[in-house]
Amino acid sequence: MFEEKLYPNFRGRDFICMHDYTQEEIYQILEVARVLKEKQRRRESHPLLAGKTLGMIFTKSSTRTRVSFETGIYQLGGYGLFLSANDIQLGRGETIQDTALTLSRFLDGIMIRTFAHQDVLDLAQYATIPVINGLTDLLHPCQVMGDLMTVMENKGRLKGLKLAFIGDGNNVAHSLLIGGAKVGMDVTIACPAGYEPNPDILQLAQQDASETGARLSLVRDSREAVEEADVLYTDVWASMGQEAEREKRIRDFTGYCIDKALLQKAKPDAIVMHCLPAHRGEEITDEVIDGPHSVVFEEAENRMHIQKAIMALVMA
Numbered sequence: 001m002f003e004e005k006l007y008p009n010f011r012g013r014d015f016i017c018m019h020d021y022t023q024e025e026i027y028q029i030l031e032v033a034r035v036l037k038e039k040q041r042r043r044e045s046h047p048l049l050a051g052k053t054l055g056m057i058f059t060k061s062s063t064r065t066r067v068s069f070e071t072g073i074y075q076l077g078g079y080g081l082f083l084s085a086n087d088i089q090l091g092r093g094e095t096i097q098d099t100a101l102t103l104s105r106f107l108d109g110i111m112i113r114t115f116a117h118q119d120v121l122d123l124a125q126y127a128t129i130p131v132i133n134g135l136t137d138l139l140h141p142c143q144v145m146g147d148l149m150t151v152m153e154n155k156g157r158l159k160g161l162k163l164a165f166i167g168d169g170n171n172v173a174h175s176l177l178i179g180g181a182k183v184g185m186d187v188t189i190a191c192p193a194g195y196e197p198n199p200d201i202l203q204l205a206q207q208d209a210s211e212t213g214a215r216l217s218l219v220r221d222s223r224e225a226v227e228e229a230d231v232l233y234t235d236v237w238a239s240m241g242q243e244a245e246r247e248k249r250i251r252d253f254t255g256y257c258i259d260k261a262l263l264q265k266a267k268p269d270a271i272v273m274h275c276l277p278a279h280r281g282e283e284i285t286d287e288v289i290d291g292p293h294s295v296v297f298e299e300a301e302n303r304m305h306i307q308k309a310i311m312a313l314v315m316a
């Protein structure tokens with residue numbers, strides 16, 4: 001029975017940062033996601049969370065995260081409840097503590113997308129049910145778990161590959177550093193001065209890298225970053241909440257676009273990734289995102305499969 005393969009070491013845990021999970025556990029999640037994807041493809045039912053409810057709190061917009069969690073919990077036999085922060089009392093000043101304690105009486109798990117990472121940590125501290133990080137200003141771990149699944153499907157392995165991230169040292173870059181370090185994948189970030197990843201995150205990732213042999217580096221020149229790269233990755237220059245800086249960022253990020261010329265400097269079989277939504281013509285050209293190296297919509301699909309695995313494991 002597949003249910004018996006749901007590793008008990010996950011039950012009841014939060015999924016907030018990949019650093020909190022061992023390399024073995026990361027591979028266990030990937031394996032469960034692979035099986036669930038196969039079951040869904042064959043339309044074989046897999047009601048691992050029958051009768052369970054996931055609350056999904058959003059204080060930022062979302063297409064992929066909302067739809068993939070909602071369809072994912074439904075496919076697992078459970079129910080997803082969309083909770084816009086504008087509509088619940090949290091948006092009117094009810095404390096995170098009281099929100100966590102209340103929601104824990106109704107739900108079996110909470111997914112939250114918000115600004116301050118500390119709010120997610122606080123929610124998890126007071127909730128008696130698992131809390132899953134659906135993106136904060138600091139991290140986007142579910143995205144990177146789906147990305148690792150996508151790399152694995154395309155390259156057959158993770159360890160020893162090189163990923164080059166071109167752009168802002170943002171939440172996605174942070175999770176890629178930690179995720180890459182965990183699985184032994186080299187990660188090079190190319191960013192302009194002033195847009196480097198958070199040093200605390202780099203340090204955390206370095207701890208993981210020292211155990212797996214992954215090499216993490218920071219360069220200015222995007223051409224240097226993509227040399228020998230198996231995976232090219234980019235994200236928007238202005239993340240949610242940084243809209244006012246958009247014009248300045250467009251100027252500062254000149255030269256940090258994945259275009260055909262840059263792609264040609266990577267390995268000939270390199271894949272191109274983007275968490276989406278994309279600003280076509282800024283951080284990536286139409287030609288590349290729609291071209292044969294791009295796996296961006298596989299990435300989007302894999303968000304659902306990997307999050308089903310995470311939910312099934314922690315909410316079982």
Ligand code: CP
Nearest residue numbers: 062063064065275276
């Ligand atoms: N990649 C991602 O998280 O997309 P959404 O903002 O649409 O959820």
Ligand code: NVA
Nearest residue numbers: 170235239240275276
């Ligand atoms: N860095 C982007 C990712 C969106 C999925 C943001 O935070 O807006």
